[in-house]
Structure formats: C-alpha cells, structure tokens
Amino acid sequence: MSSDALYTVEIDAGEVGGGALEGPAAVLRQGGLVAFPTETVYGVGADATDPEAVRRIFEAKERPTGHPLIVHVDGVGAARELVVDWPQVARRLAEAFWPGPLTMILPKSSVVPDVVTGGLETVGVRLPDHEVAKALVSEAGCPVAAPSANPHEAISPTRASHVERGLGERIDCLVDAGATPLGLESTVLDLSVSPPTILRPGMVPRRDIADALDGDVRLDDGTEVAADDAPRPSPGLSENHYAPSGELLLVDREELAAARPLDNRVGAVVRGEEPELGEGTHLVLPAGPSGFARHLYDALHELDASGCRRILVERPPEEESWRPVWNRLRRAASGRDPA
Ligand code: TXA
Ligand code: MG
Numbered sequence: 001m002s003s004d005a006l007y008t009v010e011i012d013a014g015e016v017g018g019g020a021l022e023g024p025a026a027v028l029r030q031g032g033l034v035a036f037p038t039e040t041v042y043g044v045g046a047d048a049t050d051p052e053a054v055r056r057i058f059e060a061k062e063r064p065t066g067h068p069l070i071v072h073v074d075g076v077g078a079a080r081e082l083v084v085d086w087p088q089v090a091r092r093l094a095e096a097f098w099p100g101p102l103t104m105i106l107p108k109s110s111v112v113p114d115v116v117t118g119g120l121e122t123v124g125v126r127l128p129d130h131e132v133a134k135a136l137v138s139e140a141g142c143p144v145a146a147p148s149a150n151p152h153e154a155i156s157p158t159r160a161s162h163v164e165r166g167l168g169e170r171i172d173c174l175v176d177a178g179a180t181p182l183g184l185e186s187t188v189l190d191l192s193v194s195p196p197t198i199l200r201p202g203m204v205p206r207r208d209i210a211d212a213l214d215g216d217v218r219l220d221d222g223t224e225v226a227a228d229d230a231p232r233p234s235p236g237l238s239e240n241h242y243a244p245s246g247e248l249l250l251v252d253r254e255e256l257a258a259a260r261p262l263d264n265r266v267g268a269v270v271r272g273e274e275p276e277l278g279e280g281t282h283l284v285l286p287a288g289p290s291g292f293a294r295h296l297y298d299a300l301h302e303l304d305a306s307g308c309r310r311i312l313v314e315r316p317p318e319e320e321s322w323r324p325v326w327n328r329l330r331r332a333a334s335g336r337d338p339a
Helices: 022-029 051-061 076-081 088-097 131-140 160-166 206-213 253-258 289-305 320-332
Strands: 007-010 034-037 042-047 070-072 102-107 122-126 173-176 187-190 197-200 247-251 266-271 281-285 310-314
Touching: 007 022, 022 034, 022 042, 022 131, 022 173, 034 131, 034 160, 042 051, 042 070, 042 131, 042 160, 088 102, 088 206, 160 173, 160 289, 206 320, 247 320, 253 266, 253 310, 266 289, 281 289, 289 310, 289 320
Parallel strands: 007 173, 034 173, 070 122, 102 187, 247 310, 266 281, 266 310
Antiparallel strands: 034 042, 102 122, 187 197
C-alpha cells in the first residue's frame, strides 16, 4: 500500500462491533468526509451540524450548492431534533418503513445549517437499514449529511471500488462493507406539502406509503407531466443524473439482436435471458425489478470502466413495480428514450 492510499476500513456488515468504526467516526467528528455503505447506495458523509465539513461534500462531488443533502440518523429521536415538528404522518411512516429506504422531507429546525439544505427551509431525513451506516452515525455522535458518493451527475456507487474510482482522494476515509443490498437510492417523500408527494421513486413503493397513511400520495418525479409553471420542488431531481460517461440507449430485444455483433466499444445490459449477441460485452441481470435494480448500477459501472462508449440497456416492462428503475434509466439516457 502506498503512503498516499485512501484510508480504507474493511468491515463485515454483520460484525460492526469491536471498534472498527472508531477511526471513521473520528474522521467525521474532525470535519472530514467518510464514504460508507447504506442499504441503497454508498453515501459520502460529513457531520451535518458542521457547515464547513458539509461544504466539503459539495466541493468533492462538484455538486451545485443549491442541491439539498439527506441527513442520516441512527434513530427516530435524532430525526426529530432535525425538524420543527414530527407530525402523525412521519410517525406512521417511520413505524412502517424505518430503518429503510425512505427519506422524509419536513420543515427543518435550527440544528440544520442552511448549507445542508441548499437554502431550503425543509430537510430530508433518513434512518438507513444498514448496520454499518447506523453504527457509524451512532459512533460519530452526530447526524450525518450524505448524498450518494459519486461525482455530480455520475452513476451512484454500489461498491467501495466505485467510490474510489469516482471520488478517490477527494474523501478522507472509505468504509468498505461490500456491495449494497438494494442498489438503488431511497424513495424521497415530501411531507411538507399536502398530499405527501414522492419526488424520487425508490424501493418503498407509492402504494405501500398510501396504505400506511391510509390516504392519498402524489408522484412528482420529473418523468410525469407537470404544469408548465409549477416550480420544480426538488433541486437536483430534474436533471440528467445517474449517467455513465458513455452514451446510454434504451432498446428492446429485437433492436439488441440487430446490434450484434457488439464491438468492444459497445456494451449491453439485458434482462433475464442470455441474448445472442456474439463477441461484445454484455451483462445479464435478473428478470425481476428488485434483482435488476440491485445490479443495474454495478453493471453500468463495469461497462463504463471497461471503456464502453455506448451502453445498450434492454427496456424493462412498463409496470408500476419498475418505476424506480425507469426513473433512473430515463435520466441516464439523457432524454433519448422516447417512452
Ligand atoms: O438512498 C439514498 O437516498 C442515498 C443514500 C446515501 O442515503 N442518498 C442519496 O442522496 O441518494 P442524493 O443527495 O444523491 O439524493 C438525494 C435527493 C436529491 O436529489 C435532493 O434533491 C433530494 O433528495 N432532497 C434532499 N433534501 C431535499 C429537500 N429538503 N427538499 C427536496 N428534495 C430534497
Ligand atoms: Mg445522488
């Protein structure tokens, strides 16, 4: 290991005891940046109460300062300190889905510096369902502001190696606990409006949220038609995120077949069955939405790293259970998908 190697702590997600996270937690307390796994993707975190530390996240990612960050907590009590009020809807949703991939947006308390929320009066809070993330936040003793640990507009990382490739020496510490179990970012739900509105679909589906609330839930994820004059509610959600550096095209099986043989500058991500594509690189992902979601970013990272200039992704079914995947694919395809 060279002397300038990134400070990396490898840890088994099942064995967080034993002081392995003391070092990373100390880095957080000292105002440093620590990348760590959650059940969705890796985040790059800083002490949410330290404006200078949080500013460094924006620098490391080259993220526009108006794009709000999610604050990670280790329990409901810690979440309540970050917001003005903990309404009945939040209580119900926390009971139903926390720890888990649901980010709730509520009016922020004075504990949260403006830099965290990009100047907004609301804050996104989340209790991740990952032992390493929870233990790190507990050990640090502060709420942890953490966006996905990728450079702005690049693909979110689901492995430590993705973080290292994307952010490398821009961070102070990397906690490596292997691949993240869900592979796609949390559902972002705005509770500061009525009815509650999903700004980013994720693995907690709209139907389950509506059931838990016994009420209406809107969807405004930027891929559905909104009134022309409606302000974009969530800075950062309306752009082409999640993109590999090559071109990403959504295609169906027939188009895939027509594209063969793939040359080594073209890669493909297909669903379920092995296609007949000849020589080129293609990765076969599980046929169902959660299996596909779990491996999608990993596949895109792999094809990207192998130098593919163009990535063909097999179009998934137009079904509600595929909504989170569609949301990411449409953005990654930079609006090229006609659907
Ligand atoms: O699964 C996840 O949510 C991962 C892990 C690390 O927790 N985090 C993540 O963070 O994806 P980030 O920053 O890459 O995406 C959070 C999204 C942003 O696009 C942001 O616009 C939205 O949530 N968001 C955060 N706070 C908000 C707020 N107060 N109002 C509206 N949108 C907000
Ligand atoms: Mg992100």
